[in-house]
Amino acid sequence: MYKARHAWSFLSIPLLLLLLFTFIPSIAALGLSFTNYNVFDPVEWVGLNNYIQAFQDSEFRKALFNTVYYWLLVTPVLVVFPILIAVLVNQKLRGISMFRLIFYFPVLVSVVVTAILWKWMFAKQGIINYFLSFLGIGEIGWLINPSTVMLALAFVTVWQGFGYYMLFYLAALQGVPKELYEACELDGGSFWQKHIYVTVPLIKPMIFFVTVISTMGAFKEFTLMLTMTSGGPLRASTTAVLLVFQEAFTELNMGYASAISFILFIVILIITFINQKFLDQNPR
Amino acid sequence: MAQTAIENNIKMSNKDGYGKKKLLRAGGTYLLLLIVTCITIIPFLWTMSTSLKGEKDTIFSVPPQLIPTDITFSNFVQVWNSLPIPMYLLNTLILTFFGVVLPLIFCSLAAFPLARMNFKGKNLIFMMIIATMMIPNEVTMIPVYLVIDKLGLMGSYAGVIVPGAITAFGIFLMRQGFIEIPKEIEESAIIDGANVWQIFWRLLFPMLRPMLGVLAILSFIASWNNFLWPLLVLDDPNSYPITLGLYQLQGAFSANTRLIAAGAIIALLPVMIVFIIFQRFFIEAAYSSSVKG
16 A cells, blocks of 8 residues: 555655764774874775774773773672662552652763762762761772772762663563462562562563663763763773773874774673673573 | 651551561661662752852861751852853753654654555665664764764754754664554555555554653653763854753862852753653653663
8 A cells, every 4th residue: 555655755864864874874983993084184094003003002901991890880780789679669668659750860860960969979078978987988089099980980870870770670570470479478488589589580681681781881981981080080980982082082083083982892792792691591 | 758658558567467577678668768769869969958058158078068057049140140051951942852853753754664664675774773773872973973074064953963863763662653553544544545644644643652752751861961962063152052051160160169059950950840740751761661672
């Protein structure tokens, strides 16, 4: 009943936009990485030079190290902690939906505002240090000390993201048949036993999904660092994408920046693949 | 509030008998949730309090002073007067409007033939769209910037809006919506002599409402908070959205914590209001992006 020309008339504008802003850039990202494009000089093909330069560049190695460190700090917490919260807010208790809304709200906060809020929380005389002083921990310059800056940024990321993944897990929890819990209760299982033996195996696909999504998120993060620390101090919070951003738009080394971003893309693909192997051993 | 909730639970548990354990668990749940709530809202409360603090209140002190004694709205007045806040908000509104409406239109336009028509090349196009979902935006950031530049869109709102005007995820979502509509719907319309655009616009598009809602919410969050593209594309401070204005404010007034706090609260309020009004839709949007993503 529809003709091919109908299909193409609907697709024409969307495809043009996709071509300009998705398809061409995807290919151009790879193409640019083999050039010395820097806005001013004529473009020259430099082969693998950018890639060779990247692996010899101590700044890039540091940025890659920072990114992996940030990922290892953030992803395990963002995979596990929201499960606990989801289980807690999935109970039928009065006022429980208000907690869901409160936990979700930080997801909606712009990164600029987040940076402002947390710079003060992590200030030397900020609230974090005040609470820590009760544990006998002295003043820490969270954001001005290279060894603590990533911990602080990871904390902010968890603060902003756990409500998002909480909702993902809630969606998964609602698919768990109630009879299974009842069976477990009859066998004398405690609240947490019930969840370890029944919930966790059943929401495994969602755990996998959250692992992948939060991994990608961690490897792509840079606006939080850009707004909170500008990558400092001493480049201790310069992530790989922040380096791409700085190389491309501050130094205008767009060819080199493209090579870095492409390496990063490959790394993300490999990690996603490894995640899949680990978590997907049993068929769903 | 927690108090009454616990009391309520006592009543409930007394009724169904196995009381004590359940009550203990409810208490434990509330305790844990309250701790997490505190961690979640303390940064907001502290900023709120700072924005209301007058000259006599200290900002950084040990112990921190959470409740201002010298409450004043002068910080808000000062920020509102010294910065073009109403203009920033209006700019954000314009950018957000197009950032929400354009994806709704373009994604459904693309999804309609992909879901309900048969034509040569359909699978290839769909595969290409799905494949680009694997490529993070950060990887294509540089070429997209160059395309915007080559099209002469630097400095314009079009340059900010257009990279997000159509997304692979949005097409995917809308396609699901179209697939769920039964086939018979169009057949009767065609017999009635409706043309293909009428079928799309009058018949099917309104039926997509739940999916459109999901995409609208997701686009709203993305556009309201869009920081990267305004930063890269816009050069005239008068065209800045609130995020970028605030970023600038942070540099300009970095010594004046009270003013920055007031600016942050002004930027937060609209999101908070929209969230409170449409809370159900926000939660549903997040659910469906978890199921369908």
